Amino acid sequence: MSDQSLSHDESMQEIGKIIKGVKFAMVTTQNAEGHLHSRPLTTQEADFSGEIWFIGSKDSGSVADIKAHERVNVSYSDADKGQYVSLSGVAKLVEDRAKLEELWSDFYKAYFPQGIEDPNIQLIKVDASGAEFWEGDGKVKSFFHMARAAVTGKTADHQGKNETVKL
Template sequence: MADTLTPAQAEKEFWDSLKDSNTGMLGLDQAGYHHQPMTGFGEPETGTIWFFSRDDTDFARDVAVGGQDGMFCYQAKDQKVQACIHGALSIDQDRARIDKYWNPVVAAWYPDGKGDPHLTLIRFDAEDGRVWVSDKGGVGFGYQILKANLTKTQPDVGGVSDVNLS
């Protein structure tokens, strides 16, 4: 990846992409811990991503222990942005956030609606990570692969940058 991507550009691309394609893999940042697919609602102004969960899942119980570090691995549907973000996990019952992000997909997991006794929010305070951005598209990617094979060079498929999101 030869393109120059500044941390500010990478951070903006990540947050913008998360608005449109908000599912990734979230888990504790621990050896042997399996991440799971989760839908996140990002707030770039605070560096926070909110996830709905049931409090009777292993993951929510593990987060509820407190002081847990997490990892959010992300790939946009259009594959333009990929990221691996480290941060702090906690349980939060912020009613304003529940109201703000509640939608029919979320509601499907909670038979008793917003008053479901198992409804909880997992708060992910993003700290740092790495973001990859490629806007070459399918044709551009193919061209770069062809060019690299013909010239015996590496393809230029985008940029990568470390980011500090806290």
Template sequence: MSTKNLFSDEAKQKIKDLATDIDFAMFASGLKEYPIHMVPMSTKKVDEEGLIWFLSNRNSQHNQNINLNSAMHLVYSDASKMKFLNVFGQASITTNFEIIKELYKSTDDAWFDGVNDPNITAISVRPDQAFYWDPKNNTLVTLLKMGMGAITGDEPDLMDQGELNI
């Protein structure tokens, strides 16, 4: 495994690539309470500033937690592609209709009564610390290298990993 720390624009791009490719994150809030509150959330967008956006219900437990303490943790995992992203950051809630309208898709009708639902909020997450694991090759090549490593006893160099510093 090789370490490749990324900074600024490169880090923002890596977060965007992984978060949008994996899509669903386990969104943990209420980090000072035990057990922490954790729910799966679909990433709606990663903007040019590196903010990660979600839609949420104003009355949800995670919105309540963010109002008390903005610290949160996102865990993205796609084991089938061997891609992982771990983000600690600060969350903000907005009710700005233009932002909500931009993020809203017809699939969100499962959770909301349309884009005009008064309970919709948008959550942005500003990463403070992030770490990633990303395969150097496609899944088939990675699996072949793993198999060769198991046969030869050599540790294959399969993944790039590193910190993402925005």
């Protein structure tokens, strides 16, 4: 764990740095029966400011769940770098042509055959209210610390950085 806490701005920058490097986020929603479901959505290339945008399908389970329960969790993982982020917040279904044009790329044609004009496109905006992130020293170094701790019977002396941030 980290001995020094980061400032709010430093934490936001760290979260943004981790998120930017992960192609897919796992978005956890609650369905009408109260069950939790996690689904991958594509991370947008944008600076993190406390909100995250996704492009989804109006007929998807994620959108149906958000209509029923707007509280979500968004998680990012880059195991090779030992970096993880978990964000909690409120999801909103948004109709905003300018934002769609800003986020759109030809990648989405695989999901929306009619392109940006596809009527099934749904923008999803998550306003994060809290976040937690973990950063290790990478797989090899972290594994070494854990292995040494297991052999000696002591707690691993350096497990990376962990911060919780209110947004």
